[in-house]
Amino acid sequence: MKKDKTFRPDRVLSYFKAEWLPLAFVTLSGLVYNIGLLATPWFEGRLAQCLADILGGSETAAKMAMLVLAYIVVTLAVQAARFIKRFYVRRFANNINRRMKGILYANLVRQSRAALEKEGAGELMTKAISDVDDCVEGMRKFTTEIFDTGVALVGYAVMLLVYDWRLALLSLLFTPFSYMCAAWMKKPVQRAGAAYKKAASALSAATLDRARNAVTYRIYGCEDARVEKYEEALNTYEKTAVRNNVWQSALPPLYLAASEAGVLFILWFGAKNVLGSGWSTWDIAAFTTFLSCFTKLVVKSSKVAKLFNSVQKAEVSWKRIKPLMKQPEQLEALNIPAAQDVTLENLSFSYGEGPIFSGLSLTAHPGDIIGITGPVACGKSTFGRVFLCEAPYGGSAKFGKTEFAALTPRQISATVGYLGHDPELSADTVQNNVLCGSEQDAMPWLVAAALDGEVLAMENGV
Structure with a gap:
């Protein structure tokens, strides 16, 4: 991945700018696709009128066949544009996903082991996989609806206004109401999404802990207590997942039902237009086109309302990973120092009030191999981690004439090799x-x- 000095990993807009070429194809093919969609209700109206004329004896089946052939050709062209649009939308999303995860992983591997352990494996796994995927999915849907549904909605609305502007305004009164409902639901959706993410992280951490330490818990008789804690995490996850899915899945049908209420006005006033006693004079073709156009507009508008929920879900995930989305520090090659004596004088270490060990003094010369033995939990591993300087120690620990605590993290990486309990x-x-x-x-x-x-x-x- 080429380094771009203008790219800001902590800005969502930077990811859109970086993928300008796929977005250009999405825009062009989306315009063709959505403008072409306007042909569908027009053809449906003409076919209905042609059928009525054939039954009345004023048209022939040849005219119907020509309309059907033209309808098929236009549909094929529109679907080809749709295929191109979807291909480049998916390519845009895949590129963003790869870029985001690359930045996230690069920053994670540059953090200290202590910082990673403090955050927790379950939390890090959720951020690295689920949160990035949710962010990208929100960006994908946003891109699709902006370059796709927005154009279609404008086209359908203009078409309705041309046929009968009074009836169009009347029937469209309920559509903005669905958007208002989506806006009102923003905070509940975000709260449910945040609770679900937190529960998913806790369950991941509990699963890893149970798998990694199963033998230890069994030996020390703690297995039942850990199973109970795991079941608690699983129950919390299930409850938050159900609640999150209710907000995500149950609301869009309500938005669609609210928007569809305008059909009642079309059936009443549209019938008057056909009978010649309404605001406009319609034939069967005009009535069918208007009704079909409105139905398609409502379906598209319900997708916009659904988009609000997806964007809100993405916002929750973006807030969680944003602190890690920064330009990775460019690390120079490790400068391995020459072998020197390691001198410990009155070394001590404590996690809290009571010391783990104290009064340790020794000198290790290059080439020495020193073994530390003792019972379980006496401080052997802690002694090894002292040299990583993940926590303050007492006394003195020097590499040559330099205190280990005075070394930078990169210098410690070049000087100390550590292999813990979990190779x-x-x-x-x-x-x-x-x-x-x-x-x-x-x-x-x-x-x-x-x-x-x-x-x-x-x-x-x-």
């Missing part, structure tokens, strides 16, 4: 775990980790 191993050979797919010899790396002898003693070696 990421694939169910594969030692060689593939070491090389991760690269084509080279694994033995130098095994020698560096003092594992060469152990691996060579295995039945199948690496």
Whole structure:
């Protein structure tokens, strides 16, 4: 991905600007598609009138056949434009999704392990997957409706006004009411969406915890308590998911029903126009076209009301990931320092009031291998993490003449190697775990980790 100095990852508009080419195709094909949609009610009206004329003996079946053929050709052209529009809308959404996730992941890997653990794996997974997908879906629907439905609504409205402006205004009175309802529902929809996201994060965290520590909980007799806590998280998730789906799925039909109320005026006053006693003089074709045009306008307008809910859902997700959406810091290559003594003097560490350990002093020379042993929870892992400087320590810990606490995070990454309790191993050979797919010899790396002898003693070696 090329670096663009004008691109602002924390601005939604920047993503639209970055994808200007797919949006240009969406705009052009959307205009053709939506203007072409106006032909449908016109053809339906002409076909109804032609059928009436054939029954009356003033037209022939050949005229009907020509209308049907023209209708098919126009429909094919309109659907071709629709295919192009949908293709580039999906391409736009895929590009945005890839860009957003790339920025999010790049910023996550630059955070300290302590910061990531504080946020929680479940929360990070939800942000990295669900929230980005919801943001992109909102942007996709917004793009579709702006370049698609907006043009169709204007076209249908103009067509209705041309046929009978008084009846058009009367029948369209209920359409703005559906938009007002959607605006009134904004806060409840956002609250339900935020609660659902929070519950999804909690459930992800509980699932990971239960899978990762199942054996430990069973050994220490905590399994029943963890199961109860997991079930609580699952119940909360189910309740918030149902509530969120109700707001997302139940409201659009209400918007559609409110807009459709205008049909009553069309049936009453439109019939008068056909009989010659209304505001305009219509034939069967005009009545059918007007009714079909209004129905299609209402269906389109209900999609706009539904769009409000999608955008509100995207807003909730955007607020959650926005702090992480920034231009990733460009990191220079690690400057690995030369080997030096590690000196500890009266080292101590405490998570709270009581110290985990204290009074630890030693000097480690380059090449030394030092083993730390002791019972469970005596502070062995904590001692190892002291060198990562994720929390303040007491006493002194120096690399050469420099205090570890004085090193920058990048300097610590170049100086300290740490492998915790949860190494990421694939169910594969030692060689593939070491090389991760690269084509080279694994033995130098095994020698560096003092594992060469152990691996060579295995039945199948690496």
